[in-house]
Amino acid sequence: MQAIQHYLGLRLKILARQLAELGWLRLLLLAPLLVAACGQAVRLIGHHPVGQWVLPVMGISSCLSMHRQRRDLAFLQSVAPHYRRLLLVEYALWQLPLWVVLACYKAWLPLLLSVALLPLIPYVAKPRAEQGAGRRKSLVHSELFEWVSGYRRTSAWLVWGVGVGVAIWQRHNTVAALVLILWALLLTFFYKTPEDPVMVLQYPLKLNAFLRRKVGLALTAYVLTSLPYVVLIGTGAAGWGGALAVLLWGAVTLAMVVLAKYAFYPHASVVQVGVVALALLIVVNSFYLVLLAAAFAGLVWKSQRHLLQYRWHD
Amino acid sequence: MISIRELGRAFGSQQVLHRVSLDLVPGTIHGLVGANGAGKTTLINCLFGLDTGYTGQVRETSGHAIRQVTGLLPYEPFFYPKITGREYLAFCLQARQRPVVDFSAWNQLLELPLDQYAEEYSAGMKKKLALLALLVQDLRYLILDEPFNGLDLGTNLLLKEILLRLRQRGTGILLTSHLLGTLTETCDEITLLAGGTVQRHYLAAEFGSLATDLLDTLYQDKLAQIAQLLPRT
Numbered sequence: 084m085q086a087i088q089h090y091l092g093l094r095l096k097i098l099a100r101q102l103a104e105l106g107w108l109r110l111l112l113l114a115p116l117l118v119a120a121c122g123q124a125v126r127l128i129g130h131h132p133v134g135q136w137v138l139p140v141m142g143i144s145s146c147l148s149m150h151r152q153r154r155d156l157a158f159l160q161s162v163a164p165h166y167r168r169l170l171l172v173e174y175a176l177w178q179l180p181l182w183v184v185l186a187c188y189k190a191w192l193p194l195l196l197s198v199a200l201l202p203l204i205p206y207v208a209k210p211r212a213e214q215g216a217g218r219r220k221s222l223v224h225s226e227l228f229e230w231v232s233g234y235r236r237t238s239a240w241l242v243w244g245v246g247v248g249v250a251i252w253q254r255h256n257t258v259a260a261l262v263l264i265l266w267a268l269l270l271t272f273f274y275k276t277p278e279d280p281v282m283v284l285q286y287p288l289k290l291n292a293f294l295r296r297k298v299g300l301a302l303t304a305y306v307l308t309s310l311p312y313v314v315l316i317g318t319g320a321a322g323w324g325g326a327l328a329v330l331l332w333g334a335v336t337l338a339m340v341v342l343a344k345y346a347f348y349p350h351a352s353v354v355q356v357g358v359v360a361l362a363l364l365i366v367v368n369s370f371y372l373v374l375l376a377a378a379f380a381g382l383v384w385k386s387q388r389h390l391l392q393y394r395w396h397d
Numbered sequence: 398m399i400s401i402r403e404l405g406r407a408f409g410s411q412q413v414l415h416r417v418s419l420d421l422v423p424g425t426i427h428g429l430v431g432a433n434g435a436g437k438t439t440l441i442n443c444l445f446g447l448d449t450g451y452t453g454q455v456r457e458t459s460g461h462a463i464r465q466v467t468g469l470l471p472y473e474p475f476f477y478p479k480i481t482g483r484e485y486l487a488f489c490l491q492a493r494q495r496p497v498v499d500f501s502a503w504n505q506l507l508e509l510p511l512d513q514y515a516e517e518y519s520a521g522m523k524k525k526l527a528l529l530a531l532l533v534q535d536l537r538y539l540i541l542d543e544p545f546n547g548l549d550l551g552t553n554l555l556l557k558e559i560l561l562r563l564r565q566r567g568t569g570i571l572l573t574s575h576l577l578g579t580l581t582e583t584c585d586e587i588t589l590l591a592g593g594t595v596q597r598h599y600l601a602a603e604f605g606s607l608a609t610d611l612l613d614t615l616y617q618d619k620l621a622q623i624a625q626l627l628p629r630t
Contacts, residue, residue: 085494086492093480096479097477097479101478157447160464161445161447161468163493164462164464164465164493
C-alpha cells in the first residue's frame with residue numbers, strides 16, 4: 084500500500100512540475116477549456132444509450148494504448164516487484180471520472196464492463212520494437228517518422244479502412260464527417276512522442292523552414308489520407324463546402340498539435356491535449372474561434388522561439 | 398543460487414537464445430561476454446522476468462522470487478522527467494518497501510549532484526545514479542548490463558573494488574562487459590555467448606585462453622579480412 088502511495092506521489096510531483104513549467108497563465112487558460120470540452124463531450128456521449136457503451140470502450144482503449152506506449156514499464160518492473168498493482172491503481176484513477184459519469188447516468192452494465200476490463204491492462208505486454216534489419220528505408224520513413232511509428236502503434240491502416248467502410252456503408256453525411264473528425268484526432272496522437280533532440284538539432288534546414296516542412300508534411304499526409312472521406316461528404320447533402328470545412332478543421336487542429344510539439348518540446352503532451360480540447364470547443368460554440376486563432380498565432384511564435392534552444396546555430 | 402536451464406527465446410522465426418544454461422551463485426561474479434546481438438540483454442531480460450516468453454527454466458533455488466532479491470542495472474537506465482537524483486533513489490527504495498536511507502556516505506564515493514534533475518545528468522552520471530540505487534539496497538543478486546560503460550577511469554576502478562567487496566559479502570553478480578580485461582580481473586567464471594548459444598564456460602584458470610578463443614572461433618574470418626585490408630609490409 085505504501086509503495087502505491089509513493090508511486091502516486093511521485094507521478095503527482097512530476098505532473099505538477101511539468102504543469103509549472105507550462106506556466107500558470109497558460110494553465111489558467113487551458114484548464115477550464117479542457118474541463119469544459121471534456122465535460123461537454125462526455126455529457127453528449129453519455130446522454131445516449133449507445134454512447135454509454137462508447138464511454139467505457141473509449142476509456143479502456145485509450146488506457147491500453149497509453150499502457151503499450153509507456154517508456155517506464157521495464158523500470159517499474161525492475162524497481163517494484165509488485166509493479167502491476169501500481170499500474171492498476173494509476174489506471175483506475177484515470178478511469179474514475181468516466182466511472183462517475185456512467186454512475187450518474189445509471190449505466191451500470193457499461194460501468195461494470197469498464198471495471199472488469201481494467202485489471203487486465205497491466206498484464207498486456209509491450210510490443211517489441213522491430214529489428215532494424217527488416218525495416219524499409221525511404222523518404223517517408225525518414226521524414227514522416229511520426230506517421231510510420233503512429234501507424235504501427237495504432238494500427239491506423241485498419242482504422243482508416245474501417246472508417247472508409249463505415250462511411251460508405253452508412254451513406255450519411257454526419258457519419259462521414261464524424262469519421263473524418265475522429266481520423267484527424269487519431270493523427271494528433273502521432274505527434275505525442277518527441278523525437279530525439281539530435282534529430283531536431285541536426286535537421287538540415289533553417290528553423291522556420293524546419294517548422295514549415297514539419298507542418299507541411301503532416302498536412303499533406305492528412306489531406307491525402309482524408310480524401311475518401313472528403314469525397315463521401317462532398318458528394319452528399321453537405322456538399323463540397325461542408326466537406327472542406329471539416330477538412331479545414333482537422334488541418335488546423337493537426338497543424339496546431341505539430342506546432343505545440345515543438346513549442347513545448349520535449350514535454351508538450353499537456354498543451355497538445357489543450358489544443359485538441361480548444362479545437363473541439365469551436366464545434367460547440369463559435370466564440371472559441373477567436374481563442375483558437377490567438378492560440379495558433381501564439382504557437383507559431385512560441386515554437387520558433389523555443390526551438391532556438393536546440394538550434395542555436397540558426 | 399539462480400539456475401538457468403535450457404533457456405530458449407525466439408522472436409517470430411528468429412531464435413535469439415538456444416538452450417542456454419548457467420548458474421549464478423551467491424558470493425561469485427559471473428561474466429557474460431559475446432558480440433553485439435549475441436543475446437546477452439535478452440538473457441538478462443529473461444532472467445529478471447522482464448521477458449516471460451521464453452522456454453526452459455529460470456529459478457532461484459532457495460525459493461525466493463527473483464525480482465524480490467535481485468537488482469538490475471540496465472544498459473540504458475530510465476529516469477522520469479523532472480525528478481531529482483535524490484527523489485529517484487528514494488523511490489527505488491520505497492517501491493521495494495525499504496526505508497529511505499542516508500545516501501551521503503555512498504555519494505561521497507560517486508559524487509553526484511543529487512538535488513539536480515536526473516534527466517540533466519551526463520550518460521556516466523546517469524549510470525552512476527542507477528548503480529547507487531542498487532548499492533544502497535542489500536540485494537542477494539545483482540545483474541549489471543555494461544556497468545563500466547560511460548564511467549570515467551576513476552569510477553571504473555572504484556566500481557571494480559565495490560564489486561569485489563560485494564562478492565566477499567556474499568552477493569552473486571552477473572556482469573556483462575565488452576572490456577575483457579576488467580572481466581578477467583573481477584570474475585570467477587565467464588560464459589561466452591555466441592549466436593544465442595553458450596560456446597563455453599571459462600573458470601578463472603582458463604581465462605588466459607579466452608581472448609585467443611574469441612579471436613580464433615568467432616573472428617577468424619574477420620582476422621583474415623584485416624590481413625587483406627592491411628597487408629604486412
